[in-house]
Amino acid sequence: MGVRDKSMKTDRSDILTCLRSSEDYVSGQQLCDRLGVSRTAVWKVIKQLKEEGYRIESVPSRGYRLVESPADAYSESEIASRLRTKWAGQRLIFFESTGSTNPDAKRFAEEGAPRGTTVVADRQTAGRGRRGRSWESPAGRSIYFTIIVRPAFIPDKASMITLVMALSVAEAIHEVTGLPTGIKWPNDIVVNGKKVVGILTEMSMTPEMNEIQFLVAGVGVNVNQESAEEFPEELRGAATSLKIESGRHFDRAALLAEILARFEQDYETFERTLTLSELKERYESRLAGRNAVVRILDPAGEYTGISRGITETGELIVEKETGETVLIYAGEVSVRGLYGYV
Ligand code: BTN
Numbered sequence: 001m002g003v004r005d006k007s008m009k010t011d012r013s014d015i016l017t018c019l020r021s022s023e024d025y026v027s028g029q030q031l032c033d034r035l036g037v038s039r040t041a042v043w044k045v046i047k048q049l050k051e052e053g054y055r056i057e058s059v060p061s062r063g064y065r066l067v068e069s070p071a072d073a074y075s076e077s078e079i080a081s082r083l084r085t086k087w088a089g090q091r092l093i094f095f096e097s098t099g100s101t102n103p104d105a106k107r108f109a110e111e112g113a114p115r116g117t118t119v120v121a122d123r124q125t126a127g128r129g130r131r132g133r134s135w136e137s138p139a140g141r142s143i144y145f146t147i148i149v150r151p152a153f154i155p156d157k158a159s160m161i162t163l164v165m166a167l168s169v170a171e172a173i174h175e176v177t178g179l180p181t182g183i184k185w186p187n188d189i190v191v192n193g194k195k196v197v198g199i200l201t202e203m204s205m206t207p208e209m210n211e212i213q214f215l216v217a218g219v220g221v222n223v224n225q226e227s228a229e230e231f232p233e234e235l236r237g238a239a240t241s242l243k244i245e246s247g248r249h250f251d252r253a254a255l256l257a258e259i260l261a262r263f264e265q266d267y268e269t270f271e272r273t274l275t276l277s278e279l280k281e282r283y284e285s286r287l288a289g290r291n292a293v294v295r296i297l298d299p300a301g302e303y304t305g306i307s308r309g310i311t312e313t314g315e316l317i318v319e320k321e322t323g324e325t326v327l328i329y330a331g332e333v334s335v336r337g338l339y340g341y342v
Pocket residue numbers: 099100101102124126127128129130131133135143144145146188197198199200218219220221
């Protein structure tokens with residue numbers, strides 16, 4: 001496990017950050033000055049990074065230059081060195097393997113971890129999905145992370161955070177991969193009709209149950225699975241990965257950093273109004289099945305209607321065949337396309 005925050009700076013991620021931010025050589029002295037460590041400390045870290053597969057050129061009169069990171073480097077320092085956020089992920093806890101990052105994050109939150117604390121795992125042995133389902137979480141393929149936020153508003157508004165996260169992740173994936181990401185309301189992300197991202201948000205309330213103590217948003221992104229066979233049999237028709245859809249391999253640390261940067265911005269926008277008013281247009285532009293017929297799987301009875309968008313508080317607006325407009329609240333029902341998942 002690696003823990004990083006402002007008071008426990010790891011020289012490794014700081015040195016990587018400095019090297020990564022410069023195309024040119026960075027002198028040993030510059031590194032010492034910027035990080036406040038000795039020449040020997042810098043040299044030791046560089047040696048260690050080289051042993052781990054980082055290609056770093058050292059030229060006596062010029063200094064160091066990062067030529068290449070090891071393929072799919074995914075570690076606390078690799079992720080931290082790519083962060084450009086103020087608070088999201090600034091405290092980073094990385095596990096090679098854990099049960100599930102959601103209960104881990106809840107535990108850290110209960111111990112007082114600040115907003116933005118992020119738990120990342122390369123593998124989960126008891127990954128959780130929504131509605132009591134499990135989330136297959138093998139090593140070396142996907143992104144699994146959970147971020148803590150401490151919103152100062154009433155629990156009613158909490159479900160909107162899932163939509164905020166869905167928007168941030170959908171746009172981050174589009175930015176990094178160029179793939180056309182859609183959001184299946186409220187918070188699944190789909191590419192070409194198949195799911196690539198799931199989000200599980202959980203909340204802890206004050207003992208009086210009138211305020212949120214903290215909220216954790218757990219995100220699973222299928223990144224580098226090579227083929228559908230890597231998914232459990234029952235999901236093969238509905239799940240996909242960024243690699244399957246694009247034929248390209250993606251750097252998980254870079255994608256995670258992009259997600260955290262966007263989430264930080266979108267969350268701050270949301271916090272200003274405590275509605276989705278300033279994010280709604282972007283969310284709706286990615287809403288899968290917008291203006292198309294959807295099936296509403298309501299425990300009280302299934303019906304069809306046309307999905308028209310979302311309200312400023314995140315409900316799905318559906319126009320029934322009778323002309324009546326209904327608002328669908330997340331958690332109550334599932335929404336499906338007329339012929340399948342989307
Ligand atoms: C879904 O069912 O669609 C939600 C899946 C959420 C998976 C993520 S992976 C990181 C975090 N840890 C978990 O155990 N679940 C969430």
